Every structure is written in structure tokens, then in C-alpha cells.
Amino acid sequence: MTIHTITCTVNGESEVVEVPAHWTLLQMLREKLGLTGTKNGCAGGECGACTVMLNGAPVNSCMVLGVECDGATIVTVEGLVKDGQLDPVQAAIVEAGGVQCGFCTPGVLISARSLLDRNPNPTEDEIKEALVGNLCRCTGYVRIIDGIKEAAKLNEPVVIKE
Amino acid sequence: MAREAHPALPEFDYIKPKTLAEASQFLSEHAGESRPLLGGTDIFVRLRDGAWKENKFLVDVKGLDGTDVLTFDEQTGLTVGAAVCMNRLSSFPAVKEHYPLLAEVCDTVAAYQLRNRATVVGNICNASPAGDTVGACLLYGGILNVFNVGGTRQEALNTFFVGPGKSVLKPGDIVTSLQLPIPPKGMIGKYLKLNRNNRGDLAIVGVTAAAYPNQDVPSGVTVRMALASVAPTPLVVSAIEDYFKQEKLTSDTVQTAAQLAMDSCKPIDDVRGTARYRSLMVRNLAKQALTALLEKM
Ligand code: FES
Numbered sequence: 001m002t003i004h005t006i007t008c009t010v011n012g013e014s015e016v017v018e019v020p021a022h023w024t025l026l027q028m029l030r031e032k033l034g035l036t037g038t039k040n041g042c043a044g045g046e047c048g049a050c051t052v053m054l055n056g057a058p059v060n061s062c063m064v065l066g067v068e069c070d071g072a073t074i075v076t077v078e079g080l081v082k083d084g085q086l087d088p089v090q091a092a093i094v095e096a097g098g099v100q101c102g103f104c105t106p107g108v109l110i111s112a113r114s115l116l117d118r119n120p121n122p123t124e125d126e127i128k129e130a131l132v133g134n135l136c137r138c139t140g141y142v143r144i145i146d147g148i149k150e151a152a153k154l155n156e157p158v159v160i161k162e
Numbered sequence: 163m164a165r166e167a168h169p170a171l172p173e174f175d176y177i178k179p180k181t182l183a184e185a186s187q188f189l190s191e192h193a194g195e196s197r198p199l200l201g202g203t204d205i206f207v208r209l210r211d212g213a214w215k216e217n218k219f220l221v222d223v224k225g226l227d228g229t230d231v232l233t234f235d236e237q238t239g240l241t242v243g244a245a246v247c248m249n250r251l252s253s254f255p256a257v258k259e260h261y262p263l264l265a266e267v268c269d270t271v272a273a274y275q276l277r278n279r280a281t282v283v284g285n286i287c288n289a290s291p292a293g294d295t296v297g298a299c300l301l302y303g304g305i306l307n308v309f310n311v312g313g314t315r316q317e318a319l320n321t322f323f324v325g326p327g328k329s330v331l332k333p334g335d336i337v338t339s340l341q342l343p344i345p346p347k348g349m350i351g352k353y354l355k356l357n358r359n360n361r362g363d364l365a366i367v368g369v370t371a372a373a374y375p376n377q378d379v380p381s382g383v384t385v386r387m388a389l390a391s392v393a394p395t396p397l398v399v400s401a402i403e404d405y406f407k408q409e410k411l412t413s414d415t416v417q418t419a420a421q422l423a424m425d426s427c428k429p430i431d432d433v434r435g436t437a438r439y440r441s442l443m444v445r446n447l448a449k450q451a452l453t454a455l456l457e458k459m
């Protein structure tokens with residue numbers, strides 16, 4: 001097994017990681033960096049539970065090699081919280097009741113954040129299109145979509161209520 | 163044998179060469195046990211499924227000379243570097259303006275986050291009969307620029323595919339970019355894809371159709387069609403082009419042409435559909451695609 005040493009920025013922190021060549025970014029995040037927010041639902045690019053931002057764009061982290069991320073900037077669901085404040089999209093989806101088992105949620109949040117970054121006022125169809133790659137077996141999507149619509153109306157991060 | 167729910171990738175080493183020459187040299191010295199890596203969206207799935215057991219190295223060719231270009235030139239057309247992902251391609255203004263069918267087919271591939279990795283050149287090089295973007299590239303008259311330490315060359319897409327997963331590429335070949343000439347004036351196109359669900363799936367059947375005014379044929383309009391997932395390779399239906407040399411595109415000729423499309427395909431049964439279903443769906447989708455062209459004309 002060949003181990004590569006790479007440097008990348010994860011949720012704003014610079015990391016030096018020793019990663020086997022055949023490990024995915026998903027494995028690296030979970031098993032080397034302890035960032036278990038990102039989930040493994042299918043390991044095959046289908047479910048989107050592993051979605052993270054790579055250099056500003058959402059990708060399935062199960063479909064990227066860890067070593068490919070040398071020099072890259074990665075944001076996982078853990079990185080959406082800033083200074084103890086939820087990202088508006090997190091707060092709005094919680095508020096809308098868009099979380100049941102929660103397994104899809106980290107990926108949904110990254111896809112939703114990325115959608116609002118590139119299109120601050122999406123239509124319902126655009127929201128659905130952005131979620132094609134995020135399977136949710138619990139909610140039926142309605143409340144997730146409601147949450148994203150609400151998030152689009154919020155501009156400021158939301159203070160976490162204890 | 164029980165299959166793991168979340169199989170990890172089998173072991174291999176990752177090679178990141180600095181130049182095309184180095185990459186090509188490595189690939190030819192390790193023929194049979196190495197492959198070029200672009201987005202990986204197909205390679206990883208196949209490796210996880212246990213295919214390509216002999217694979218020991220993935221050679222990352224992203225970022226090598228010419229693989230990152232995306233340019234449009236009024237004379238020579240569009241150049242799409244091998245590493246250009248589908249989202250970048252489909253949002254490129256010149257693609258939307260001059261190659262709208264290409265933008266349309268890219269947006270039908272899987273989901274947004276996958277299209278940030280998936281590439282059109284990768285889709286072509288996999289030589290899967292199901293590639294969504296391949297039909298449009300065929301109808302646009304695509305040509306691949308191929309680098310090899312032994313010399314560079316061009317491969318026309320219409321002679322590129324030789325079987326499922328097989329192309330004319332040899333060990334050490336690296337496709338650096340795809341070239342699409344300026345489309346004929348007034349070209350319109352349509353891609354219809356039958357999925358098991360509404361979005362995000364591989365094609366059970368894919369029909370790409372295009373038409374453009376052409377004074378060199380008696381009918382005045384050239385109509386072309388490419389089919390996905392219904393033959394060992396992506397299929398251009400020459401019978402359609404021949405038929406519409408004489409015949410005008412009308413609601414009647416659409417019926418006959420759809421039958422020609424169905425007769426030309428040789429589908430197989432697989433997990434996504436039976437051969438018989440596929441054949442019948444080719445006829446339906448061909449009819450719909452040609453009707454869509456008729457409405458756009
Ligand atoms: S775990 Fe990556 S898409 Fe399902």
C-alpha cells in the first residue's frame with residue numbers, strides 16, 4: 001500500500017495528511033481527520049450523503065481520491081458553522097423540520113449552501129434540480145425544500161439556541 | 163458471494179506526472195495495469211464493482227498540457243480540454259450559444275455534484291454505449307486530440323468506438339481534448355433519455371437527434387440521430403440520414419424514421435431494461451425527438 005502525504009485546507013484549517021493512494025476523500029475525512037459529519041451512504045456516487053465542497057464546488061467525496069486533494073480547499077458540514085452560528089441553510093432546514101434520521105442532511109446542507117451561493121433566489125424547480133443527487137428516504141423532500149426557500153430569505157448567520 | 167454494502171476501492175497507486183510525455187511513457191510501460199484518470203466517476207464505480215483487477219496504477223492526467231482548456235474560435239470551433247468538467251462546459255457562454263445540444267446533454271448526466279467531476283472526454287474514453295454526452299459529440303462531428311510519446315494524432319469520433327468499453331486508444335495514448343467544429347448554420351437538436359426515475363440515472367435508452375438546413379440534399383434538410391444504450395457502441399443511425407435526404411421532416415415521415423431507428427438497434431437485456439423494451443422505447447423516443455425538431459424548425 002502506497003501512502004502519500006498531502007496538504008490541504010479543511011474547514012479553514014491547514015492539514016497535513018498521510019493517506020493511502022486508494023482512499024477516497026470521504027475515507028480521509030472520516031477516518032484520518034475524524035470529520036464524521038460527512039456520511040457514507042452508497043460509496044458509489046449515487047446518494048449524495050458524502051457531498052462536500054471541494055475548491056468551492058460540491059462533489060461526492062466518495063468519488064474523489066484523498067490524494068487528489070493535495071493543495072485543495074475542502075468544506076464539510078462541520079465547516080458550515082461559523083463562530084458558533086449556524087449557516088442560514090442549517091437553521092432554516094432545522095426550523096422547517098427537514099431532518100428526520102439525519103443521514104442525508106450533511107450532504108443536503110452542502111448542496112443547498114452551494115445552490116444559494118451560485119443562485120441566491122432559486123425557484124422551486126431549481127432547488128429540486130440542485131437536490132437530484134441527494135437522496136432522502138425519510139422526509140419526502142417537502143420540508144427540505146421549504147427550508148431552502150426560507151434560507152434564501154435569510155442573509156445573516158443564525159445564533160444557535162441552546 | 164455476499165457483496166459488501168460499501169466496498170472500499172481496491173489498492174492501487176496514484177501517479178501524478180508533471181508532463182504529458184511522462185504520463186504517456188508511464189502508461190505505455192505499464193500497459194494493462196494502468197489507466198489515465200480524469201474525473202474518476204466511472205473508474206471508481208467499476209473498480210469497486212471488482213472490474214479491472216489487473217489495475218495497479220491510476221495516472222492523473224488532469225492539469226497536464228492542454229487538458230484544462232475551454233475555448234471557442236469562430237473559425238475552428240470549440241476545444242474542450244479532457245479535464246473540463248461537465249458543469250464548467252455546460253455553463254460556458256459559447257457552448258450555450260453555439261452548441262446548446264451539448265449543454266443540454268451534459269445537464270442530464272447524474273447530478274450536479276457528480277458533474278463537477280465528470281468530464282465529456284472521460285465519458286467518451288470509457289466507450290460505454292450508454293454515455294449521455296457521446297451522441298451529441300458524434301452529431302457535432304467531434305474529433306479527439308490524442309497525445310502519445312510516439313507522436314500526437316487526431317481520432318474522429320465516428321470511428322473511435324469498437325465495442326463496449328473498447329475504443330481505438332492504445333496504451334500510452336492520452337486524449338488531451340475534444341474538438342467540435344462550428345456547427346452547420348441553423349442546427350437544432352434534442353436529447354431524450356429514458357431513465358428508471360425522473361433524473362439522475364443512466365440511460366435505459368438515449369436518443370440524440372439534430373437537423374439543419376442543407377441545400378446539397380433534395381429534401382433541403384439533413385437529419386441525424388445517435389442512439390445510446392442499444393448497441394455495443396454508441397450508434398449513429400445512417401438509415402435516418404439517408405431517409406431524410408429525399409424526405410422532408412413531417413409528422414408522417416417521423417413515423418417511418420422512428421421505425422428505422424428501432425430496426426437499426428441491437429440492444430441487450432440488462433438490469434436497466436430488456437432488449438425488447440429498449441427497442442420499442444427507441445421507436446417512441448425517436449418519434450418524440452424528431453417531433454421536437456419539427457416543432458423547433
Ligand atoms: S456515499 Fe458518496 S454518493 Fe453515496
Ligand code: FES
Binds near residue numbers: 137
Ligand atoms: S432524513 Fe433520513 S434520509 Fe433524509
